[in-house]
């Protein structure tokens with residue numbers, strides 16, 4: 421898998437056409453993707469994201485020394501669904517914070533968390549989507565480079 425990522429082959433397998441969101445759009449993906457449901461964009465509501473899979477882990481973070489349990493959809497599943505192809509994911513938050521996430525980070529299985537400690541997160545508490553890494557499970561992730569990729573209030577991903 422990692423070899424495929426480094427070779428730029430990521431996401432070659434795209435699925436059936438992406439349906440239109442029925443609820444509020446919480447994530448918009450643009451750039452190098454093969455699946456769209458609006459010209460140039462793949463828009464997702466919460467239900468669509470939840471349908472893509474589930475993952476959770478409990479970890480401390482830069483935000484909280486006390487471990488919190490994060491639950492959401494694997495970033496990998498979301499990128500697979502839109503046929504994302506590229507080296508970098510530019511993540512943008514509601515507050516216009518941006519950071520670039522190398523595609524290689526998928527090896528760590530980051531998730532787009534929608535719940536923290538069992539509670540749905542809203543924009544008020546860093547939701548509705550928060551990029552999270554399993555930091556306690558992998559010492560290499562305990563680093564400011566990765567901490568800054570924990571984009572909260574995530575609203576856009578641009579693949580390039």
Ligand SMILES: Nc1nc2c(c(=O)[nH]1)N[C@H]1C(S)=C(S)[C@@H](COP(=O)(O)O)O[C@H]1N2
Pocket residue numbers: 482483513514515517564567568569570571572573574
């Ligand atoms: N939306 C958003 N996400 C963000 C940030 C931000 O300012 N806005 N700061 C990042 C940085 S630099 C780090 S280290 C972690 C933790 O930020 P904090 O130390 O300001 O709590 O969240 C990251 N995610």
Ligand SMILES: [Mo]
Pocket residue numbers: 564567568
């Ligand atoms: Mo930071």
